[in-house]
Amino acid sequence: MRATALFMPTIKEDPADAEAASHKLMVRGGFVRQFASGIYIMLPLGWRVIQRICEIIREEMNAIGAQELSMPTLHPADVWQATGRYDAIGQEMFRFKDRGGRDMVLAMTHEELFAWLASRELRSYRDLPQTWYQIQLKFRDEPRPKGGVLRVREFLMKDSYTFDIDEAGLEESYVKHIGAYDRIFARCGLEFYRVESDSGFMGGGQAHEYMAPSSAGEDKVAMCGSCGYAANVELARSTARTPTSANATPGDAALREVSTPEQRTIDEVSAFLHIEPSQLIKSLVYIAGEAAVLALVRGDHSLHENKLTRYLKSEVRPAHPEEVKEVTGAEVGFVGPVGLSVRIIADEALRPPGGAPRTYTAGANKEHTHLQGVVIGRDFEPEFADLREAQEGDACPRCGASLTMKQVIEIGNIFKLGSKYSLPLGATVLDEAGQERPIIMGSYGIGPARIAAAAVEQSHDDRGIIWPKSIAPFDVHLIQVQAKDPIQTQVAQGLYDRLAVEGWQVLWDDRDERPGFKFADAELIGCPVRVTVGKKAVDRVVEVEPRAGGAREDVPLEGGADRIRELWEASS
RNA sequence: CGGGGCGUAGCGCAGUUGGCUAGCGCACCUGCUUUGGGAGCAGGGGGUCGCCGGUUCGAGUCCGGCCGCCCCGACCA
Numbered sequence: 154m155r156a157t158a159l160f161m162p163t164i165k166e167d168p169a170d171a172e173a174a175s176h177k178l179m180v181r182g183g184f185v186r187q188f189a190s191g192i193y194i195m196l197p198l199g200w201r202v203i204q205r206i207c208e209i210i211r212e213e214m215n216a217i218g219a220q221e222l223s224m225p226t227l228h229p230a231d232v233w234q235a236t237g238r239y240d241a242i243g244q245e246m247f248r249f250k251d252r253g254g255r256d257m258v259l260a261m262t263h264e265e266l267f268a269w270l271a272s273r274e275l276r277s278y279r280d281l282p283q284t285w286y287q288i289q290l291k292f293r294d295e296p297r298p299k300g301g302v303l304r305v306r307e308f309l310m311k312d313s314y315t316f317d318i319d320e321a322g323l324e325e326s327y328v329k330h331i332g333a334y335d336r337i338f339a340r341c342g343l344e345f346y347r348v349e350s351d352s353g354f355m356g357g358g359q360a361h362e363y364m365a366p367s368s369a370g371e372d373k374v375a376m377c378g379s380c381g382y383a384a385n386v387e388l389a390r391s392t393a394r395t396p397t398s399a400n401a402t403p404g405d406a407a408l409r410e411v412s413t414p415e416q417r418t419i420d421e422v423s424a425f426l427h428i429e430p431s432q433l434i435k436s437l438v439y440i441a442g443e444a445a446v447l448a449l450v451r452g453d454h455s456l457h458e459n460k461l462t463r464y465l466k467s468e469v470r471p472a473h474p475e476e477v478k479e480v481t482g483a484e485v486g487f488v489g490p491v492g493l494s495v496r497i498i499a500d501e502a503l504r505p506p507g508g509a510p511r512t513y514t515a516g517a518n519k520e521h522t523h524l525q526g527v528v529i530g531r532d533f534e535p536e537f538a539d540l541r542e543a544q545e546g547d548a549c550p551r552c553g554a555s556l557t558m559k560q561v562i563e564i565g566n567i568f569k570l571g572s573k574y575s576l577p578l579g580a581t582v583l584d585e586a587g588q589e590r591p592i593i594m595g596s597y598g599i600g601p602a603r604i605a606a607a608a609v610e611q612s613h614d615d616r617g618i619i620w621p622k623s624i625a626p627f628d629v630h631l632i633q634v635q636a637k638d639p640i641q642t643q644v645a646q647g648l649y650d651r652l653a654v655e656g657w658q659v660l661w662d663d664r665d666e667r668p669g670f671k672f673a674d675a676e677l678i679g680c681p682v683r684v685t686v687g688k689k690a691v692d693r694v695v696e697v698e699p700r701a702g703g704a705r706e707d708v709p710l711e712g713g714a715d716r717i718r719e720l721w722e723a724s725s
Numbered sequence: 726c727g728g729g730g731c732g733u734a735g736c737g738c739a740g741u742u743g744g745c746u747a748g749c750g751c752a753c754c755u756g757c758u759u760u761g762g763g764a765g766c767a768g769g770g771g772g773u774c775g776c777c778g779g780u781u782c783g784a785g786u787c788c789g790g791c792c793g794c795c796c797c798g799a800c801c802a
Contacts, residue, residue: 165751165763166737170795190794245801262802296726296800310802362802371801458799470799566802598802634761669762676762687761696761 156662173369175609176301191298191306201626213333219284230256232265259292267314272580286313315595342621349384358569364561365607375543379554387459391547393502396431406526417486434515438472449499457542489516499535565599618679627660630680634687636665644690681724
């Protein structure tokens with residue numbers, strides 16, 4: 154395609170409201186434009202990238218026997234009421250009424266609709282298994298869109314759903330999806346991991362997420378380099394390091410109050426009393442449903458709220474300062490477990506080891522006062538649960554090696570749903586024995602725009618994007634230095650035609666601009682191979698150069714196409 | 726939802742002790758020159774200063790309300 158015929162509005166300066174590298178570069182390169190908060194326009198270049206990603210997804214989905222279809226995004230509320238999610242989901246779903254006053258929603262995912270279709274059309278175990286997918290818009294009223302195209306309110310998603318007669322069939326479908334997903338992300342040129350994940354509001358059993366490491370990511374995963382354990386920190390298990398400063402006070406030390414005026418935070422208290430944070434108990438008041446609970450972690454640890462939620466099987470929120478006072482009698486900063494009558498859940502790292510129990514310092518539930526010599530099991534009796542967020546350096550729960558933490562972008566997820574959606578929507582089939590059985594479902598998502606953004610995050614330099622060759626908007630960026638030079642035009646046209654015949658997607662920059670302008674645009678847009686037709690065109694010589702770096706070389710026009718192929722193939 | 730910031734030309738910004746015709750860079754249009762790393766000169770077009778209300782002789786500037794956008798947190802596939 155000629156650049157003069159392509160709408161590619163590039164910008165020299167970074168947009169003021171962009172933070173992430175991918176956001177800046179995709180705007181500057183003329184790939185996307187923001188329309189409103191969390192709502193983006195895909196310009197021709199951006200749409201080409203998305204299309205290439207979608208083609209890879211289609212090929213791999215079709216290869217595991219999945220069938221593409223297209224579902225509505227405008228739903229009457231009743232399907233969502235049937236599964237209970239209409240009430241469970243809350244404000245994240247766009248809701249409105251149609252002219253007849255009926256409650257409607259914009260689809261944020263499609264489990265209900267696929268299960269609805271299955272319930273109408275699948276009758277017999279002979280109809281199973283089925284795998285259906287679509288590449289369709291989703292709408293989610295995000296509280297805070299961010300990161301350009303990374304977290305938005307309207308986005309394209311490949312979602313597939315599997316329908317099996319039993320758990321064994323689901324397992325097979327699940328494994329097939331793992332294969333397809335591994336191939337999709339590898340073909341898109343991403344560095345990625347498959348990690349254990351929380352099934353969250355999707356419900357159901359086993360779940361994994363596909364994660365692309367990037368500092369722009371919003372999730373964290375814990376990874377073991379030794380055995381391969383990898384999990385979202387929302388549920389990553391780990392063994393905390395034993396503090397090096399084993400406390401000097403023996404376990405039979407008496408409880409004693411100590412005055413700690415204005416010392417509220419772990420840092421303040423540990424500095425004031427000259428003790429390590431790990432000798433403190435961090436006491437956090439949460440409201441679970443109606444009841445207050447006290448959650449305890451070691452002073453050098455952080456609570457992960459999702460873990461508390463999962464353990465209590467109830468939504469939780471931090472108590473307001475007034476509530477803390479009501480429950481404990483003290484203000485935030487002086488809360489502790491001793492003498493409280495609320496339910497107390499302590500992190501596993503606080504469980505007394507064999508032998509002499511450790512003593513801790515905790516809030517005394519009294520203004521400006523802490524308690525020292527606190528012994529768990531003697532002074533209070535908590536329940537124990539895994540509550541704390543895994544930290545870099547913790548021990549792997551499987552092999553004991555040291556865990557590392559990585560910031561990641563979630564690019565895909567897979568869930569075993571079981572009968573969570575098929576039961577309420579009546580998606581059942583008759584088995585061999587004539588028994589009615591709920592269909593066992595799985596659901597599987599991929600965000601194409603997140604793949605694009607993750608690719609940019611992982612592969613760019615200070616001049617622009619370096620697209621993986623499989624998803625670049627064009628394979629070859631052909632720069633004609635002098636748009637008006639008839640010899641250069643003739644050489645460029647000849648090369649363009651030759652490359653087109655060989656099946657390459659070529660962007661031919663025939664604009665009447667200064668050379669520097671065109672070089673800068675090429676580097677910004679980031680196609681894998683750049684070809685320059687300039688002065689040497691009279692000698693039938695052109696220049697080739699890989700975007701990723703490497704030598705710029707002169708090649709005779711006749712061998713140009715071959716050299717371009719070599720460079721393209723050598724690109725990542 | 727809590728905290729912070731911003732809103733002035735298409736983009737990036739200056740201008741706020743209240744003052745006359747609102748400015749700079751880039752982009753855009755015309756002409757000439759230029760042409761291997763985001764050109765030069767000359768001329769030119771483009772603004773409800775986010776919106777509504779108030780104070781004032783006079784508001785981009787002060788006051789009140791609202792809206793939009795961004796960042797941190799909470800939440801979230």
